[in-house]
Amino acid sequence: MSGFVINRLWQGAIVVLSVVVVVFVLTRLIGDPVRVMLPLEATAEQRAAFEQQLGLDRPILEQFVTYVRDVAVLDFGESLWQRRPVFEIIVERAPATLVLTFTAIGIAVALAVPLGVIAALRPEGLVDRVVVVISLLGLSIPQFWLGLLFIVLFSLTLGWLPTSGAGGLDHLVLPALTLALPAMTRLVMVVRSTMIDELNAQYVKVLRAKGMLPWRVIGVHALRNSAVPILTIAGWELIRIVSGYTVVVETVFAWPGLGLTAIQAIERQDLILLQAIVFVTAILVVVLNLILDIVYKVIDPRIEMSAK
């Protein structure tokens, strides 16, 4: 087990380092940070001062070493927009994103499993057809548009829920639902197809023949055997949401998390803040991947320990 964890940690470190290299190349070599971040009317002295402040006047290799060292100790510099350490802003905004993400994935799983199981009981039956149609629609509707429709329906027309911002639980409902829907629709299809396969298996016939109650056959035996594929896909959906899909939903609902901050950083040309969000997200994705790998391993010991 420890060999497995070390292996995965090593892989995670490579991922984070690659992201750092890519971001460095992008912002320092391909793009010109001074041009992007300073206003057009800045004087030559201001530009020079800014270059010195960021260390852009140093040789590129030295810049890179400083850069990696700073990232390693989570020193991302000072935000141009808010004039305070970027790390402070991230610590402030990250909880909102995490709350939104985990609520959404919770909703997705809680809806997808029962729906998928019911659909699988009678493939091509009425419920199954409805579930398939709904999930096709769910996959096809743009998330930002769904969010706007929710706002029009539940906030502006019915007045049940607030339109945007953060606050009590009522603020969380619409963004979490919007974020959950695409994940839920993909998950429901997986639950459905694995359950159809399980319910056709020999052992289910045996259990039924010996007179076990149907809910026990389905809920305990078949569902447990489908747990690994379902959890794998749920894990993918979690990673997918974390790795950037909150940006759109947070923007629509003005939810004050990292995604909205990223968009605000772009609007204010604050590359320092934006790249820090990219790093933190990369680290988050690596950590979550590691946790998920360990969880799979605990659930199903047959999974290969090694990297390959």
Added chain:
Amino acid sequence: MSVADSDNTLGGDVAAPPVSDTPLAGGYWADLRADTPGLIGVICLGTLFFIAVFAPFLAPYDPAAQDIISRLQPPVWMAGGSWEHLLGTDHLGRDVLSRLLHGSRISLFVGFATVLLAGTFGVLLGLISGYAGGRTDQWITAIIDTQVAFPGLLLALLILAVIGPSMTTVIVVLALNGWMVYARMTRSVVLGLRQTAFVEAAELLGCRTGRILIRHLLPNLAAPLLTLGTLEFARIVLAEAALSFLGLGVQPPATSWGLDVAQGKDYMFRAWWLVTIPGLAIAFTVLAINLIASWLRVTTDPVEREKRYARRFGAAG
């Protein structure tokens, strides 16, 4: 007919079905006609292509032409709507229908270009990785694994912020984010075919590697790649719309459905159609592509085909 015959023997113990009902008996077209959702998808996407190609001739107005006097007019079926602007006008008095028709061009073009770019690159790397094996394979697999773990969308935002948004940047960024799936799938198929008799025979006959890859291995990838490409196409259309909605995709005065939704957002309560209509267009397009993808997946996958076949005749008998 060989396909039909083999299917017939498989289903023989359930109920002897007539040959004409067996899957793929008459090729893809006959199979498509039997699959109503797939057929609807193909017809819808065909219509969209027609609209995209002939948009300048079909659109009643220039999509960028402003007319402040007749701004925020509702669609024709609502009170105050007129036949001059079938789907109403936006906050600058631009014709919504014309913008809708022109918007199809961006969605489909970005989708196609991205799938082509990402697909070519991914398939090429996958072929090399699977066929060469050894060191090369290890390196390419490592690159794929690393990039899959990237926070793709945020990195895309960073690229767009540094280089500046445009249609070309959007295509490149989305392709950079999406090539890995093609590479992984190609690699796994090639690994499975690497030791088969026909590949070894080609090698013994002295075929050049390029010829083996292109003539012998690539055709075996056609069906799964087609399905994957279609699914990715749907994903890209959504991604382009989302980027344009965030203001990081297609820039005005060009038109994109995502951009139109973003612009209509501020008038959501006074003019709901500005948000609803372009959003419906996106959903409609993606739905059509998804219908085709799910038909292709079932049709080109022998296992799925058998399952469907068994269900069809299991239920009937």
